Amino acid sequence: MRAVVVTEFGGPEAVEIVESAVPEPGARQVRIKVAASALNPVDAGVREGVFGGAGKQVGLGWDVAGTVDAVGPAAAWSVGDQVVALDHGMVKPLGAHAEYVVVDTDAVAKAPVTADAAHAATLPLNALTAVQALDLLELAPGQSLLVTGAAGAVGGYAVQLAAHRGIAVTALARQGDEELVRSLGADRFVAEGEAAGFDAVLDAAVLGEPALAWVRDGGAYVGVIPQAHPASERGVRTTSVAVAADGARLADLVRLVDEGVLTLRVAETYPLEEAAKAHARLAEGGVRGRLVLVP
The missing domain is CATH 3.90.180.10 (Medium-chain alcohol dehydrogenases, catalytic domain)
Known part of the structure; x- marks a missing residue:
């Protein structure tokens, strides 16, 4: 072969x-x-x-x-x-x-x-990364989440999955991607430098410390490169996702595709x-x- x-x-x-x-x-x-x-x-x-x-x-x-x-x-x-x-x-x-x-x-x-x-x-790598990252953040419906790199593959799935959970999603992406990320379910769109005070950040763009600064005191930050997240500060819990193969979870994501939740x-x-x-x-x-x- x-x-x-x-x-x-x-x-x-x-x-x-x-x-x-x-x-x-x-x-x-x-x-x-x-x-x-x-x-x-x-x-x-x-x-x-x-x-x-x-x-x-x-x-x-x-x-x-x-x-x-x-x-x-x-x-x-x-x-x-x-x-x-x-x-x-x-x-x-x-x-x-x-x-x-x-x-x-x-x-x-x-x-x-x-x-x-x-x-x-x-679907498999990017959607599993997104859903496992969201699980680490432990957000409840109504809490606020900033997704950086929201127009990318991981970021786009994260926006859709978080919105499906009732989380208030703000998407950070390039100006030309506003229509796209809003179509994925983002409540708000921001450009770099305009974001602050979120309950959590899912840093799909791998911005690191600048993205950490946009989390409120005591909030949570998750990165998408294992062990590459910034150190905790201001009581912000920081971690990163190490994606794991999980057929049962992948089946849940497939169901969301067939239901029209995931694009x-x-x-x-x-x-x-x-x-x-x-x-x-x-x-x-x-x-x-x-x-x-x-x-």
Whole structure:
């Protein structure tokens, strides 16, 4: 099978397509024939060597939408099931940017019935990050939340999920994104420098200390890069989300997609062999929605 990997770290030019053996599922695992897989900023970080793995072949890709193709013992899924999954892991020989991927059975959920594979592939990593970050904030209905980077993939899901919970959401994004973030459910829109006094901040834009300053005394801050959150001050509780594969939670998110609560956004699709081109587009910035690779 074809798979997207890096063997030397660098820019988009480091991305390679290699031939690899089709992986076999073990106990409580399934093999998915990949129909689509989203490209995320974490893939660029892996490509650049941020997470280590020098001297090894490192596979790229975390998100997958496709069809169960083979099952291991006690896998709890059937061949032919249409599914989505999170293929979690920073440094692994093969990732979801491939024709087939093996994942643990409890990382899998049935795919949305209202979306095609390309759109479904934008859900697992970003929506799980958003919902797990919101859980860390422990906000009650009516409390105020500022989402930075609200027009991005994680930020957009966070806006929609928080609004669905009855939280008063303010979106921080570029001026040109106001209409978009309001359509996602933001009560208010602000540009940088205009925000202050929120019960909590979900810092999807990775602003760090400037975003912490917008939290009221005794509030809460959550970042989206593990262990990279600023230190607590003014009694503000600070933490960061380390996304975890969770098929049951992913199934809840799929249900919200099918109910129209969550919007799946695809910016562009690329054939698998143009993975380097997709990485170059991601590096340019300004992408609204996700770039998706299609084997």
